Amino acid sequence: MTGGTWLDLLLRDAAAEDLLRHGADLARSSGTxxxxxxxxxxxxxxxxxxxxAGRAADLGALNDIAIRLAALTTPQALLPEIVDQARRLLGVDLAYLGLVEEGLLRLTAAAGALTPELTDLTVPLSRGLAGEVLAHxxxxxxxxxxxxxxxxxDGPADAAASAEHMRGLLGVPLRLDGRVLGVLFAGDRRRRDFAEHEVxxxxxLAAHAAPAVGTAREAAALTADNARLTRRCAELERVLRWDQRLTQVVLRGGGVEELLHEIRALARGEVGFVTSRPPPPRGPGGTVVPVVAGERTFGALVLTGSAAPDDPLLLERAAPALALALLAEGAVAEATRRTRDVLLLALLTTPSERPQDMRLAGLDAxxxxxxxxADPASARPRIERLPWPAGTVMAEHGTRLVVVAPTTAPEQLQREWPQGRDAPTAGIAGPARGxxxxxxxxxEARGTLDALQTLDRHGQTATAAQLGLYRILLDHTGRQDLEARFRQLLGPVLAEEARRKVPLLDTLHAxxxxGGRARATADALAVHVNTLYQRLSTLDSVLGAGWRSPDRALELHVLLRLRSATPWPAGGDTP
Structure with missing residues (x-):
């Protein structure tokens, strides 16, 4: 008989065989x-x-696990530890964990997996065993x-389960403050009925893991926020340094080129400034930042090459400073231009032989x-683009533009002038010194322009020498006066010409x-001299016998010469 009582055997944690032998001994002595x-x-x-004893051991293990989990503060360390402990605690082949993210259950950690199928797998919240756990x-x-x-x-989830040869599966929710953070799974590769104590x-374990997961998530979010804040603070410090350096350039009187030099020194990539409008499109790997002041676009800063990540931000900070510098540069240039305009017009309208007056107007004596x-002055941008000689100065005089160009050949300026009816009209005179x-x-140039406009020769140019006497005449005579005088003296000739169908006006001009020579006139008109005499007889009857007198003939000749220099029609109401 085994020694001791039932209590002794149980206290010694005797094996079941020892208990059975002790029972057999009792049966022989006291009955079965x-x-x-x-x-x-x-x-x-x-x-x-x-x-x-097993449950006590499990509780002890849970306490140890809880302490261990609490010490892990990052999801990268915590989640693998949770599934490892779940696998050991339940003695299963496989354990994995999924967290609810953006309306899906994303599997984030697995222990005992044979394939990578489970890692980063997403499952709809309403599908599979996980859907039942989350729903209830x-x-x-x-x-x-x-x-x-x-x-x-779910198709992808079932495919992953098949790849793992999974059969028995238990899932429990990770709950924290009334929210379900995810699901903890334990699985076996054989059929398995999970006992109540295993559930x-x-x-x-999930109850211990949920707070740790929540804390780790919050810590990760806080770490990410701190990292973003650190990056933002560093970015602000860089921006302040950039602003300080760019401001220093402006304060010491630096202009556009100095600013561009400073911007290029601060950037790692290659920085260019283009004035095309609209700004060029962004190329592959490049950055284009428009330089704008109000509604005015000056161009764009273009970043190319091996740029640093914060180079685009540098260009965004530099663009306003560059726009202000361009505005200031333009204002200075405009003020200088207006001052020079005044000095130039004063020199042209109030003659002076003082060399200093010439120099102040930008000229060399x-x-x-x-x-x-030229007319109109609004065409100045177009006129400024012409290939003027170095040292050319311009000034607006009312609605006209005055150009003084260094040259000994005014005809060259005329050849460079734009052509067409929409081109500016211009009169040219010179050369001259002093x-x-x-x-x-x-x-003279102003009178030449007046004459061209009176003759309706808009969009054309002429020198004072080319117009000769016409410039002097038309400078003091308006077009309407000329037309009235032409109708008065030569209107009857036009009417008779229209009636007879004979070129009487051309005959009179020739x-x-x-000089009144019949033979030379007939040859010029290519007619017989008798035909000429017949036409002259008709002119006598129309103009009267006194038209051949020197004074009368001179006036008629001047009117006809003016007619040849202007596009007046050959007949009708208007000469």
Missing amino acids: GTADRETASALRLRTLLHQR TAPRWSADYRTDPRFRH TLLSA STPYAVLV GRELARCFV YLTH
């Missing part, structure tokens, strides 16, 4: 009925004690998940110049041009 009952009770008590916020298990019809199966054990007067001569040329 009592011995069998006591033996069964002892075996049940031993099993209960073993269960209690309670544990769910299946002895053979892949063939279990109770669940709405409770995994649920207890020893250089020959031509003076050009203030008084330039003032004289200005009067006769006066050849």
Whole structure:
């Protein structure tokens, strides 16, 4: 007989065989009925004690796990530890964990997996065993998940389960402050009915894991926020340094080129400034930042090459400073231009021989110049783009533009002038040296422009020498006066010409041009001299006998010469 009582054996944690032998000994001494009952009770008590001991051990292990999990503050370290502990705690082949992110359950960690199929797999919240756990916020298990019809199966999730040969599966929710953070799974590659204490054990582990996961998430978010804040602070410090350096350039009187030099020194990539409008499109790997002041676009800063990540921000900070510098530069240039305009016009309208007056107007007293007067002054941008000689100055005079260009050949300026009816009209005079001569040329150029406009020769140019007497005549005679005089003296000739269909006006012009010589006139008109006499007789009857007198003939000849220099029609109401 084994020594001791039932209590002794149980206290010594005797094996079941020892308990059975002790029962057999009792049966021989006191009868089988009592011995069998006591033996069964002892075996049940031993099993209960073993269960209690196992649960105590599990609780101890859970406490250790809770302490370990609390020490892990990053999701990268915490989540693998949770699934490792779940696998060991329940003795399963596989454990994995999924977190709810953006309306899906994303599997983030696995222990015991044979393939990478489970890692980063996303499952709809309403599918599979996970969907049941999330819907009821309670544990769910299946002895053979892949063939279990109770669940709405998901294709990718089932494919991953097949790859892992998964059958028995238990899932419990990770709950924190009334929210479900995710699901903790334990699985076996054989059919398995999970006992109640196993469900409770995994649920207890999930209860410890959920706060740790929440804390790790918050810590990760805080770390990310701190990193962003650090980057932003560093970015602000760089911006302040950039602003300080650019401001220093402006304060010490630096202009556009100095600013561009400073911007290029601060940037790692290559920085260029283009004035195309609209700004060029952004190229591959490049950055284009418009330089704008109000509604005015000056161009764009263009970044190319091996640029640093914050180079585009540098250009965005530099663009306003560059726009202000361009505005200031333009304002200075405009003020300088207006001052020079005043000095130049004063020199041309109030003659002076003082060299300093020439210099103040941007001219050299020893250089020959031509003076050009153009209309309208609004065409200045177009006129400025012409290939003027170095040292050319311009000034607006009312609605006209005055150009003084260094040259000894005014005809060259005429050849460079734009052509067409929409081109500006211009009169040219020169060359001349000194203030008084330039003032004289200005009067001649202005008179030439007046004559061209009177003759309706818009969009054309002429020099004072080319117009000759016409410039002097038309400078003091308006077009309407000329037309009225032409109608008065030569209107009857036009009417008779229209009636007879004979070129009487051309005949009169040729006769006066050849000094009244009949033979030369007939040859010029390519007609017989008798025909000429017939036409002259007609002119006598129309103009009267006195038209051949010197004074009368001169007036008629001048009117006809003016007619040849202007696009007046050959007949009709208007000459």
